[in-house]
Amino acid sequence: MSNDTNVDDPPEDAPSTEPDEEQAQPRSQDQESVRQGERSPPEEDGDRRDDVDDGDQQEEIDDGDEFDDPIDEFDRESTDEDDDIETVEDLGSTVDVDPGVEIDEENAEDDLLGGLKVDSTADIEVPDRLVDQVIGQDEARDIIIKAAKQRRHVMMIGSPGTGKSMLAKAMSQLLPKEDLQDVLVYHNPDDGNEPKVRTVPAGKGEQIIDAHKEEARKRNQMRSILMWVIIAIIIGYAILSPASILLGILAAGIVWLIFRYTSRGTDAMVPNMIVNNGDQRTAPFEDATGAHAGALLGDVRHDPFQSGGMETPSHDRVEPGSIHQSNKGVLFVDEMNTLDIRTQQKLMTAIQEGEFAITGQSERSSGAMVQTEPVPCDFIMIAAGNLDAMENMHPALRSRIKGYGYEVYMEDTIEDTPEMRRKYARFIAQEVERDGRLPHFTREAVEELILEAKRRAGRKEHLTLHFRNLGGLVRVAGDIARAEDREHTTREDVLQAKRRSRSIEQQLADDYIERRKDYELQVTDDGVEGRVNGLAVMGEDSGIMLPVMAEIAPAQGGGQVIATGQLKEMAEESVQNVSAIIKKFSDVDLSEKDIHIQFVQAGEGGVDGDSASITVATAVISALEDIPVDQSIAMTGSLSVRGDVLPVGGVTHKIEAAAKAGCEKVIIPAANEQDVMIEDEYKEMIEIIPCSNISEVLDVALMGEPKKDSLVDRLKSITGSAFEGSQSGVGSASGSNPSPQ
Ligand SMILES: Nc1ncnc2c1ncn2[C@@H]1O[C@H](COP(=O)(O)OP(=O)(O)OP(=O)(O)O)[C@@H](O)[C@H]1O
Incomplete structure (x- = not known):
């Protein structure tokens, strides 16, 4: 039975005994391939990671004369492919990819497609590699390329749908494929609860498993033959001596049971391949977003039958985690802060060691008793999320990524240039190709989508980089055309898609406006004291009108601002300003007054930040001075303590909401004027009045001439100097971060 020993023995005992065994008994071809494929055990290798990198294994396998044909074929194939693989150094050329069509350079500036001479997106060539398909995010893309070359971790922070996971996937395509490994877990005859782990070059794992299976099959065949021979002898003997025929049948049965029972052991010797990179054409990409500990770090399944020959050997119950499957590739974790702290700590250990033993994650499962030898997990980590994710991430894990890699903030918009517009046209072609079923977009349809990208940017001369949402619009428009079996998606389909693919927030906002009509809360031409039509944004892209009412009453104790709910803080801040x-x-001495603020029907939508502070200020001043506010006007803007009107976000959506609600005028911060990208249909409906100072706001919004004029004059005189200064103040604020919506 020395043959059996050759295949089943865990490799660590092999090297010392191998030469003697070889002399004593030549190995079969199959056994040879098993041995050649397996790596030497870690104890002999010293540092596993060093050894993996230096390519020794490849030599060890390539120079094995005894390898049979399939292995040689594998080696040849991979060499041919390797010639095609571009090195990471080549990747610098990916910055601009030729769209494969003629460009009208002269008219490029004025053309919505940047001068692309195409009739439809079918004429635009889509690059093969994901890294070339990424639009905008130049800094993030450069970092990804650099990090792939240097094997560094990356943290990408930014809004959803801006390409974080796309870039992580693109990185996996840039990593060398030749480093990939298969990982096998073996039964450990010395300690069943500590399975052995071996790594072999990608593709060899399957051959080893096949060889083991073949060996087990042959062994079972031999055992079967032996069993039937013994049974035949027993039965024959029993027939010849009739007195003991029953005894003979019993003996034969016992022999059958013994053979059957012990044959399970031979199957159990087949290793368990937990990482199979045999068919992998690029380095692995594992998305471990929201993964629980077992899925991320590996697990050992519970065994309900733990004895009596019914048990599953522990090495067969070992399950790899994403950290192991992404070995030599990319591990992507979005919203890192959703992983619990213990898991983050273990992830940190894995990053540090480059290997991580697998054990049962549930303490109550029999898997918890099992712990494998360390399994390689030499991955590049790409952590992603929004700013909250970064703040709530384990500080040591963040510092590890920062210390050994890069951090990058994803852009939300990009400057609108002819080259960029050409890329947006290519984006539509990419999405159509990726979906595989959508009809290509006509030139006019592409133009409409690029206009929408401009509009969604919320900044003049910019295009949005929120591609997931834009891609959603492409798919809805394409689906409309597909439902009607048309060859192309047209501009009308895009317009219809825009109406259909209203976000939940937009639908709520529209519903809210409808309901307000029922309760006669809509706009009138009258003036009302202490009541102002404020504007807010729900979600990302839905404006809503939110009236604010202020009432001044003598204070019972010290004067205070009384507002209810989550808006209390904002109301207090606005009043303070x-x-x-x-x-x-x-x-009027405000310390002797209580100021009551009510956000009418605020429960219907969210108001964030301080974009309503000019609204609150106007309502308070109106109530204080008994001057009515024009109800056909709506306003948005943030207020400084000196009376400057500072920029806010979402002005386009807010203006559209005011127009929809029936307002005739809307006041916005002057610094936001350039961000206005309202749809044509609203342009006729509403007059936009940019204001830089609270005195200008009150001049427009208040009614009742003599009283109003005197108030505005007084205000102008005290805020005049501030107004001068505010020009630069506002400018810088718009240049940095606009106030939250
Ligand atoms: N910069 C980009 N260039 C081209 N396409 C993009 C880009 N960003 C996103 N997309 C498109 O949007 C899809 C979704 O993007 P992706 O999943 O990478 O976003 P994300 O930033 O990871 O979002 P999340 O944080 O929500 O996971 C991509 O599959 C791709 O089709």
Whole structure:
């Protein structure tokens, strides 16, 4: 039975005994391939990671004369492919990819397609590699290329749908494929609860498994023959001596049971391949977003039959985690903060060691008793998320990524240039190709989508980089055309898609406007004291009108701002900001007054940040001075303590909401003027009034001439100097981060 020993023995005992065994008994071809494919055990290798990198294994396998044909074929194939693989150094040329069509350079500036001479997206060539398909995000892309070359971790922070996972996937395509490995887990005859782990070059694992299976099959065949021979002898003997025929049948049965019972052991010797990179054409990409500990770090399944020959050997119950499957590739984790702290700590250990033993994750499972030898997990980690994710991430894990890699913030918009517009046209072609069923888009349809990208940017001369949402619009428009069996998706389909693919927030906002009509809360031409039509944004892209009411009453104790719910803080802040100005122009002592603020029907939508602060200020001043506010006007803007109107986000959606609600005028911060990208249909409906100072806002919004004029004059005189200064203040604020919506 020395043959059996050759295949089944875990490799660590092989090297010392091998030469003697070889002399004593030549190995079969199959056994030879098993041995050649297996790596030497870690104890002999020293550092596993070093050894993996230095390519020794490849030599060890390539120079084995005893290898049979399939292995040689494998080696030849992979060499041919390797010639095609571009090295990471070549990747610098990916910055601009030729769309494969003629460009009208002269008219490129004015053309919505940047001068692309195409009739439809069918004429545009889509690059093969994912890294070439990435649009915008130049910094993130450069970092990904650099990190792939240097094997560094990367943290990408930014809005959803801007290409974080796309870039991570693109990185896996840039990593060398020749380093890939298969990982096998073996039964450990010395300690069943500590399975052995071996790594072999990709593709060899399957051959080893096949060889083991073949060996087990042959062994079982031999055992069967032996069993039937013994049974035949027993039965024959029993027939010849009739007195013991029953005894003979019993003996034969016992022999059958013994053979059957012990044959399970031979199957159990087949290793368990937990990482199979045989068919992998690029380095692996594993998305472990939201993975629980077992899926991320590996697990050992529970065995309900733990004895009596019914048990499954522990090495067969070992399951790899994403960290192991991404060995030599990319591990992508979005929203890292959703992983619990213990898991993050273990992930950190895995990053540090480059290997991580697999054990049962549930303490109550029999798998918890099993722990494998360390399994390689030499991955590049790409952590992604929004700013919250970064703040709530384990600080040591963040510092590990930062210390051994790069951090990059994803852009939300990009400058609108002819070259960029050409890339957006290519984006539509990419999405059509990726989907595989959508009809190509006509030139006019592409133009409409690029206009929409401009509109969604919320900044003049910019295009949105929120491609997932834009891609959603492409798919809805394409589906409309496909449902009608048309050859092309047209501009009308895109317009219809825009109406159909309203976000939940947009649908809620529209529904809200409808309902307000029922309750006669809509806009009138009258003036009302202390009531102002504010504007807010729900979700990312839905404006909503949110009236604010203020009432001043004598204070019972010290004066306070009374507002309810989550908006209390914002109301207090707005009143504080306006109080400095009020102190200067009014005799009213605010400390003797209670200011009640109500956001009418605010429960219907969310108001964030301080974009309603000019609204609150206007309502308070109106209530304080008994001057009515024009109800056909809506407003948005943030207010500084000096009375400057500062920029806010979402102005386009807010203006559209005001128009939809029936307002005739809308006040916006002057610094936001360039961000306005409202649809044509609203342009006729509403007049946009940019304001830089609270005195300008009140001049437009208040009614009742003599009183109003005197108030505005007083205000102008005290905020005049601030107004001068505000020009630069506003400019810088818009250049940095606009206020939250
Ligand atoms: N910069 C880009 N260039 C081209 N296509 C893009 C880009 N960003 C996103 N896309 C398109 O949007 C899809 C979704 O993007 P992706 O999943 O990479 O976003 P993400 O930033 O990882 O979002 P999330 O954080 O929500 O997972 C991509 O599959 C691709 O089709």
